[in-house]
Amino acid sequence: MFAKNKFQYCIYNHERLELHELQKDKAGTKLKYENQLFAILHG
Known part of the structure; x- marks a missing residue:
């Protein structure tokens, strides 16, 4: 019983860890994209 719950x-x-990594990755991608956009607009 306990082993099953632990599992x-x-x-x-x-799954929560993977979700967290995904969110972090998405934020990083967004930042990178915004920086590129900024460089294009102000370059």
């Missing part, structure tokens, strides 16, 4: 908890944590 589910690990999966849950892993």
Whole structure:
């Protein structure tokens, strides 16, 4: 019983971690894109 819950908890944590990485990546991509846009507009 406990092992199953622990396993589910690990999966849950892993998915949250992946989601977090995705959000971070999206923010980084957005920043990069905005910087490029800024360079184009003001270059």
